[in-house]
Amino acid sequence: MKTSFILNKSQTDYAIKSDSLYPLPAGFYLKQFVLLILSAMLFIWLSRSESIDMALTRMWFDPLTHTFPWKDNYWLDVVNHRLLKQIVIGVGIVLLLAGVIRRQPRWVLVALLMGIGPLVVGVLKATSAHSCPWDLIEFGGKAVSYPLLGVTPANSGPGRCFPGGHASSGFSALALFFLFYPRQPRLAWALWWTAMVIGMLMGFGQIMRGAHFLSHNLWAAWWVWLTQCMTFGCVTHLLKKRKTL
Numbered sequence: 001m002k003t004s005f006i007l008n009k010s011q012t013d014y015a016i017k018s019d020s021l022y023p024l025p026a027g028f029y030l031k032q033f034v035l036l037i038l039s040a041m042l043f044i045w046l047s048r049s050e051s052i053d054m055a056l057t058r059m060w061f062d063p064l065t066h067t068f069p070w071k072d073n074y075w076l077d078v079v080n081h082r083l084l085k086q087i088v089i090g091v092g093i094v095l096l097l098a099g100v101i102r103r104q105p106r107w108v109l110v111a112l113l114m115g116i117g118p119l120v121v122g123v124l125k126a127t128s129a130h131s132c133p134w135d136l137i138e139f140g141g142k143a144v145s146y147p148l149l150g151v152t153p154a155n156s157g158p159g160r161c162f163p164g165g166h167a168s169s170g171f172s173a174l175a176l177f178f179l180f181y182p183r184q185p186r187l188a189w190a191l192w193w194t195a196m197v198i199g200m201l202m203g204f205g206q207i208m209r210g211a212h213f214l215s216h217n218l219w220a221a222w223w224v225w226l227t228q229c230m231t232f233g234c235v236t237h238l239l240k241k242r243k244t245l
Helices: 002-018 026-049 051-058 074-101 105-126 165-180 185-209 214-244
Strands: none
Touching (some): 026 051, 026 214, 051 214, 074 185
């Protein structure tokens, strides 16, 4: 029994090391599914309540001038809103080109994952009737706010503000998790948390400018990670199934 166990472990390790597009176990996706469901329930409550969103945004709103003083701040607009986004996109492009040149399919897939997550968020944002804080009546605008899954009012404003598109660029780096897991799980999770921090910082900069609510950024992270998990799982499963035919 002991010899059999050792042999099986050796074969598993060899399979992981020799397959650049290794499939992850079903248990991993089950855990992610449960966590995504639980976090979705929390985010739905947060979005429907709106109390935390409103309270946090009011901290950066000047009721005397009816404006967001940090809206045109250089560091928030140029550095946080533009430069950081361009850096993340640049990392994805470099990884994609390196993967093609060195014929590393996992690098290519991870680079594509970095683009797929924000793309999904962008589509959802473009079709959303929820307006940004600076467009709402509460913050000097003319649009009416309404809770997530609520009835859309006639004067909901320009919309196109949910989930947070800018934060999704930072969260796209969550894909780097798949570059190292399960060979280097500690590094993979460290990169995952780093991407979460970057995404939240980029999103918080938008909160300060009046461009998004906290829930907008949280949902951006949710959709990016869901999309990346599903895409990586489907691609690796199909490749594994093709090899067994």
